[in-house]
Amino acid sequence: MSTTPTHQPGPAAPPPGCPAHRLYGAEAEADPMGLYEKLRAEHGAVAPVLVQGDLPAWLVLGHRENLDVVRTPSRFARDPRHWRDQQQGNVPADHPLTPMTAWQPACHLVEGVEHERLRGAITESLERFDRRGIRRYVKRFADQLIDAFVQTGKADLVEDFAEPLPMLVMTQLVGAPESYGPRLVEAARDMIQGTETAVASFEFVSVTLRELVERKREVPGRDFTTWLVEHPTALNDDEAVEHLRLVLIAAFETTANLIANTLRMVLTDRRFRANLSGGHMTLPDALEQVLWDEPPFMTMLGRWATGDTELAGTRIKAGDMLLLGLAAGNVDPEIRPDLTVPVHGNRSHLAFSSGPHECPGQDIGRAIADTGIDTLLTRLPDLELAVPEDGLRWTSSLLSRHLVALPVRFTPRGSAVTGSTQVPGTHRPPAAPPAPRAAPYTEVRPVGQASWWSRLLGRG
Numbered sequence: 001m002s003t004t005p006t007h008q009p010g011p012a013a014p015p016p017g018c019p020a021h022r023l024y025g026a027e028a029e030a031d032p033m034g035l036y037e038k039l040r041a042e043h044g045a046v047a048p049v050l051v052q053g054d055l056p057a058w059l060v061l062g063h064r065e066n067l068d069v070v071r072t073p074s075r076f077a078r079d080p081r082h083w084r085d086q087q088q089g090n091v092p093a094d095h096p097l098t099p100m101t102a103w104q105p106a107c108h109l110v111e112g113v114e115h116e117r118l119r120g121a122i123t124e125s126l127e128r129f130d131r132r133g134i135r136r137y138v139k140r141f142a143d144q145l146i147d148a149f150v151q152t153g154k155a156d157l158v159e160d161f162a163e164p165l166p167m168l169v170m171t172q173l174v175g176a177p178e179s180y181g182p183r184l185v186e187a188a189r190d191m192i193q194g195t196e197t198a199v200a201s202f203e204f205v206s207v208t209l210r211e212l213v214e215r216k217r218e219v220p221g222r223d224f225t226t227w228l229v230e231h232p233t234a235l236n237d238d239e240a241v242e243h244l245r246l247v248l249i250a251a252f253e254t255t256a257n258l259i260a261n262t263l264r265m266v267l268t269d270r271r272f273r274a275n276l277s278g279g280h281m282t283l284p285d286a287l288e289q290v291l292w293d294e295p296p297f298m299t300m301l302g303r304w305a306t307g308d309t310e311l312a313g314t315r316i317k318a319g320d321m322l323l324l325g326l327a328a329g330n331v332d333p334e335i336r337p338d339l340t341v342p343v344h345g346n347r348s349h350l351a352f353s354s355g356p357h358e359c360p361g362q363d364i365g366r367a368i369a370d371t372g373i374d375t376l377l378t379r380l381p382d383l384e385l386a387v388p389e390d391g392l393r394w395t396s397s398l399l400s401r402h403l404v405a406l407p408v409r410f411t412p413r414g415s416a417v418t419g420s421t422q423v424p425g426t427h428r429p430p431a432a433p434p435a436p437r438a439a440p441y442t443e444v445r446p447v448g449q450a451s452w453w454s455r456l457l458g459r460g
Helices: 026-030 032-043 063-070 112-126 131-147 158-162 164-173 178-193 198-218 224-229 237-268 270-277 283-293 326-330 362-379
Strands: 046-051 055-060 154-156 300-305 309-311 314-316 321-324 394-396 401-403 407-409
Touching: 026 032, 026 394, 032 046, 032 326, 046 321, 055 063, 063 309, 063 321, 063 326, 112 224, 112 237, 131 158, 131 164, 131 362, 154 158, 158 164, 158 237, 164 178, 164 237, 164 362, 178 198, 178 237, 198 224, 198 237, 224 237, 237 270, 237 283, 237 362, 237 401, 270 283, 283 362
Parallel strands: 055 321
Antiparallel strands: 046 055, 154 407, 300 321, 309 314, 394 401
16 A cells, blocks of 8 residues: 555646746855845745756745744654655656655654654664764874965865865764775765766665675674664664665765855854954854854755645735745844844754754764864964965755855965875876775774764754
8 A cells, every 4th residue: 555645636836827937047046045035035934946957946045934934843844745746747767856746764764653763764873973083084084185285375265174174083983994085075065066977976875884784684783884783673774774874974964065155154254263263262153143044054945835824914815835944944033133243053944944853963064064173273383375365165955055166375384194094196087987896894992982962863
């Protein structure tokens, strides 16, 4: 018997005669925040929009309304099988959103008991890490990355630091051979950017993680993969691979953006840097301010209405798709009437969502960003932007806005004594790398098990 939710056919969102703006194309990519404010002025907290293929959706712009959506899965489910356009055959297999909206048995696409089972395996496995163990890995890899360019007096802090650091750390935490790290960085970049080799990169990541799961079943370690496959929920190999990929890619994307955005603020905002260097703002405070002003994901797919309902006075039909406006909600004038007032001590931003599907690994991202940036600024205190601020460029997509490069200069220095081999170069290859078949396996060193993730439990 099929478990696919079904609905009676109904009018697509938005209603006929209601103007909708495209969330893709030149206008959206050039100034997404400007578009969000235009939509807020025209429609209020919930606006009709079009995604790729001119498929209709609702963009939730209000802070309170975003929380309402994510905290009431009975009304707005994460399960994409509710999507009416998909049921009616309007979303072809090659549609740009299909990789993100095709249903699979993963914790971020299911609800209820199954969601609790799958998410519990992730959160309870993450709980077993301790903060000091993670920060040791971050410091080690941050020093190695800095050593690769410290003698040149120049670097691109996106390609040379912000992007490789999270994946190198996560490679260690999942218990993969260290040699996998740089190649997983490249594959993750390729998948996120949607290049011609993105499918090959996806296959590389899948094969790599499946080999890792199989190896950990035979030779357990003290790492996230082992804890995941040994969890009482008894995940099968497919489920373990799917959730490893989910954790790795989410950690890569969000943390790389957070590091890059914070470093840009340090280099371009004199007041921000003065507050940080003068002790008026701690680095964790600085990260929270950036999570308010430039969250790693600007919008998030997606929620689907389980029945006819209403949101902020807007009629939502069963099967309508809703997009979470994380960046727009963070600057909602209802909660931030004056954007110049610092909010760095406040964690009520939407950067990691909320409700049952709130990001379970947000604190590991904070630990990587905090320790990595602190290491960089300590070693290179005279960092300065190597191009005019208006020369910085971004690429935008439906979900996020990426800083293309962050060129800097500084006084050349000697390498640090890190006690380990320098990280191999992580320059972009012309094609996705082949899956490693004979890489030597080195067991990850044990980390402590003190519980600092316990407050994440119960969110599933």
